């Protein structure tokens with residue numbers, strides 16, 4: 001088969017087009033996790049190699065491994081030369097942007113402002129041309145130092161006085177512990193964990209205390225998951241009267257019950273004694289009576 005010059009041109013053009021369209025690239029992210037302090041503005045690095053322009057590509061930033069598989073995953077989408085926000089996760093609203101000047105150089109990094117607890121986790125940066133795509137994974141760790149533990153009295157509980165310790169605004173989750181004045185851990189209920197709307201942790205721990213020599217109690221917070229451990233302590237002194245008022249109520253109630261019981265027992269004992277005596281008297285008189293009858297019979301026989 002003979003090739004005409006038009007065939008040759010077509011093949012050459014096709015090859016050229018294919019080469020241009022299928023320009024291969026790699027998407028690269030940071031080699032280490034990004035550690036961000038709550039409230040900061042951060043850059044999630046992502047770029048393509050070789051550094052061709054990404055202006056005409058689709059740049060898709062999304063979350064992976066979210067706890068709820070049904071939830072939306074989109075963080076930021078750039079497509080057809082524009083940012084598209086229609087299916088963005090609510091918590092990212094107004095906080096994401098790409099560097100438009102940098103896109104020309106293949107830099108598809110994402111700017112995320114005012115980071116919060118919900119931003120913690122894994123991200124993917126997916127860059128797609130007409131014929132090729134690649135992605136990179138970026139891990140983000142959020143760090144937030146919360147409030148000093150706050151203590152309050154919950155009131156009289158079975159076995160003593162209920163105390164509550166609460167601390168807010170943490171990431172990751174800290175641990176709480178109740179201590180007595182000698183630093184000995186007090187038994188406490190299970191610690192309760194909540195997250196606020198920004199994803200920061202709120203932790204609560206309850207305990208029940210009895211009166212001690214000092215009535216001094218401490219709630220200790222520990223954040224062990226950070227490179228440097230954080231310890232915070234809040235001390236609490238309950239006035240003796242406060243515990244006593246409540247303990248007294250119990251003491252008085254107890255005393256009343258005990259005294260009433262004693263009185264009842266005395267009355268009961270007396271009643272039983274009286275009854276016994278009465279029945280004894282009755283028996284005695286009956287015996288006397290029958291003796292007299294026997295005597296009468298005897299006298300009858302004798303006569």
Ligand SMILES: *[C@@H]1O[C@H](CO)[C@@H](O)[C@H](O)[C@H]1NC(C)=O
Pocket residue numbers: 051104105
């Ligand atoms: C791409 O990288 C090369 C080499 O690092 C550099 O000389 C060139 O200016 C870059 N191009 C763009 C568009 O940034």
Ligand SMILES: *[C@@H]1O[C@H](CO)[C@@H](O)[C@H](O)[C@H]1NC(C)=O
Pocket residue numbers: 043045047099102107108109
């Ligand atoms: C991408 O752009 C951001 C923002 O200007 C910059 O901080 C970062 O170093 C750039 N990354 C690369 C690989 O050029």
